[in-house]
Amino acid sequence: MAKAERPINKGAGKDGHKVNKILITQPRPDSEKSPYFELAKKFNLDLEFHPFIRVEGLSGKEFRKQRIDIGEYTAIVFNSRNAIDHFFRICEELKVKISQEMKYFCITEAVALYLQKFILYRKRKVFFSADGSTDGLLEVINKHKNNEKFIVPTADNGKNDIANFLATNKSAYVEATLYRTVANDIAPIMVSGYDMILFFSPFSVQTLVDHDPKFKQNGTLIGAFGPTTSKAIEDAGFRLDVKAPAPNAPSMVAALEQYLAVAKK
Secondary structure (H helix, E strand, O other): OOOOOOOOOEOOOOOOEOOOOOOOOOOOOOOOHEEEEHHHHHHOOOOEOOOOOOEEEOOOHHHHHHOOOHOOEEEEEEEOOHHHHHHHHHHHHHHOOOOOEEEEEEOOOHHHHHHHOOOOHHHHHEEEEOOHHHHHHHHHHHOOOOOOOOEEEEEEEOOHHHHHHHOOOOOEEEEEEEEEEEEEEOOHHOOOOOOEEOOOOOOHHHHHHHOOOOOOOOOOOEEEEHHHHOOOHHHHHOOOOOOOOEEEEEHHHHHHHHHHHHHHH
């Protein structure tokens, strides 16, 4: 990867590398009030946003081929807002009416609250992981695994720890593919050099590997949000420098701020 000129800045990596130019593998936030921009001002950062992947929803016709009768199930697991959007879109397209008794299990409270766009939110039927981790969600599901029939939405190429857990415990469940993950063209953006790249999905890590199988990390710092993304980075042979969520850092912005603050000392 070509190295860009790096001006002196306030933030520095723990190994002494200056941190100025950061590539964030997600779309640019719609609001200029995003905490990313506040962080950029605080540490004099040059942020570039470029999503490495995009999500394409399956049509109702494609979903129907899976022969899943949504009405037969009493619970559904959501690990993202994308999954929520596509589930209710497909239900609307197929004219499926969701029972008011359906239970919803979500990876984070933020994802759980997003359900308010589609349902009358009641805490007695909405559950979420206390710490935003898959393990935390499994702890919640564990209390209900013998009493519910679960729908586990997934991408067409994704591993699913929730489904594996339910299978191991002989719980009633079905995996439902709602969308597919497609790699974007990252060649134009990777021409530049970056001090740090932040990843939010294992698929984004795979996009980098597929784009340049000989990519060498060298002095580039790498950050990851979520345990599956962290694992994908390490499995690809890269060094993980910034990890979120972490103690006192529930978001990537918070973890990055902690990292830069320590680096200044």
